[in-house]
Amino acid sequence: MAGSTADQAPLNILIVGQSGRLQYEAVLFALSLDAATPEGRTRLFVAEPQPGPLWEADPRMGPEACDILRDLGAKILPFESRHFGQPYPYGNKIEALFALPGGEPFVFFDTDTLITGDLSEIPFDFARPTASMMREDTWPKIELYGPGYTQTWRSLYDRFGLDFDSSLDRSWPDEYWQRYLYFNAGFFFHECPHRFGRRFLDYALSIREDPPAELVCQSLDPWLDQVALPLVIHSLGGGRNTLPEGMLDRTHSCHYRAMPLLYARESDELVAYLEAIAAPNRVKRLLKEHEPFLRYIYQGRGAKVREMFDRDDLPRREQGIRNPLKRAGLWMR
Structure with a gap:
């Protein structure tokens, strides 16, 4: 079992x-x-x-x-x-x-x-x-x-x-x-x-x-x-x-479904965990080929997303996260 x-x-x-x-x-x-x-x-x-x-x-x-x-x-x-x-x-x-x-x-x-x-x-x-x-x-x-x-x-x-x-x-x-x-x-x-x-x-x-x-x-x-x-x-x-x-x-x-959703919703501990496992040079070289990983994990866009949302008071529906990110030019899948 x-x-x-x-x-x-x-x-x-x-x-x-x-x-x-x-x-x-x-x-x-x-x-x-x-x-x-x-x-x-x-x-x-x-x-x-x-x-x-x-x-x-x-x-x-x-x-x-x-x-x-x-x-x-x-x-x-x-x-x-x-x-x-x-x-x-x-x-x-x-x-x-x-x-x-x-x-x-x-x-x-x-x-x-x-x-x-x-x-x-x-x-x-x-x-x-x-x-x-x-x-x-x-x-x-x-x-x-x-x-x-x-x-x-x-x-x-x-x-x-x-x-x-x-x-x-x-x-x-x-x-x-x-x-x-x-x-x-x-x-x-x-x-x-x-x-x-x-x-x-x-x-x-x-x-x-x-x-x-x-x-x-x-x-x-x-x-x-x-x-x-x-x-x-x-x-x-x-x-x-x-x-x-x-x-x-x-x-x-x-x-997490998409990097902007992860950075908007998840805890500081999970974000630190993500960035730690993605840090080794060999991994970084590969993951940077994928633009959402490049922008959010390695170039700081994730930090900008985190500033937009209160993790203790998130929108009830996912669309309430997606739409503000799209308006801010911070949405990427």
């Missing part, structure tokens, strides 16, 4: 690395994992999509990023993009699952995450998967004369023969978004990546290719993975908060 300790097998950690932004984020993720979790307690796998008809250009990482990742103990796993690729790169997190060793527990993280605590301390219950609860009401978007939350979500549970009523959080009122099972896909876990991946793939393809009529007004780009994910988790016996509150997404990880 729990994460690995000295007498247990290392915990398999999966991220996706590819050319562009993700390769730099993958290196930063690996640096943070190496700094926060003692050697031997985790195994980092970096899944890398391979060139093929679904990619316009070669999606593989550059040689220096690969070398640094390997030196940090990561294993790079090539995988083929058979269903998503360039048209829907968020599908990488689905297809990458099949590159992992089958039958072994895993934790997936988005690359735009820092590990800030020893992951082997987390009591994962791999038979009861969950995902990040740090989400906003991004889907569905309810139209005035269209289906409501209940009708929209019920149509999906009915599609896959799932019990909709048992997924509800009845502490929230009917037709309020938090009543319905919904996650951010920034992390998730299960006892078998192939079983989870097959369910995730089947549900996502069914929704994409033949959406229920109730989804006629809804966008699935970029939300397809986050629409399918709660259905997968519910179908596998998981749900909300199967982890102790405050570990992932707080004490042991930070899903």
Whole structure:
């Protein structure tokens, strides 16, 4: 049930690395994992999509990023993009699952995450998967004369023969978004990546290719993975908060999503941690190639962002951070 300790097998950690932004984020993720979790307690796998008809250009990482990742103990796993690729790169997190060793527990993280605590301390219950609860009401978007939350979500549970009523959080009122099972896909876990991946793939393809009529007004780009994910988790016996509150997404990880959001929201201690792991010359030379890292970490733009916000009184919604930064010319993704 729990994460690995000295007498247990290392915990398999999966991220996706590819050319562009993700390769730099993958290196930063690996640096943070190496700094926060003692050697031997985790195994980092970096899944890398391979060139093929679904990619316009070669999606593989550059040689220096690969070398640094390997030196940090990561294993790079090539995988083929058979269903998503360039048209829907968020599908990488689905297809990458099949590159992992089958039958072994895993934790997936988005690359735009820092590990800030020893992951082997987390009591994962791999038979009861969950995902990040740090989400906003991004889907569905309810139209005035269209289906409501209940009708929209019920149509999906009915599609896959799932019990909709048992997924509800009845502490929230009917037709309020938090009543319905919904996650951010920034992390998730299960006892078998192939079983989870097959369910995730089947549900996502069914929704994409033949959406229920109730989804006629809804966008699935970029939300397809986050629409399918709660259905997968519910179908596998998981749900909300199967982890102790405050570990992932707080004490042991930070899903920063974009450098300006990190500098606006996070603690002085986390900013110092980020800048320390990004300081070695070899790392710095690579990370400076990614303009947001160059501007915010190394050229002081992050300090300007921090001056704009009170960490003890942040806007309730992310848009309340993004919009002032855009007006100030300090937004970059």
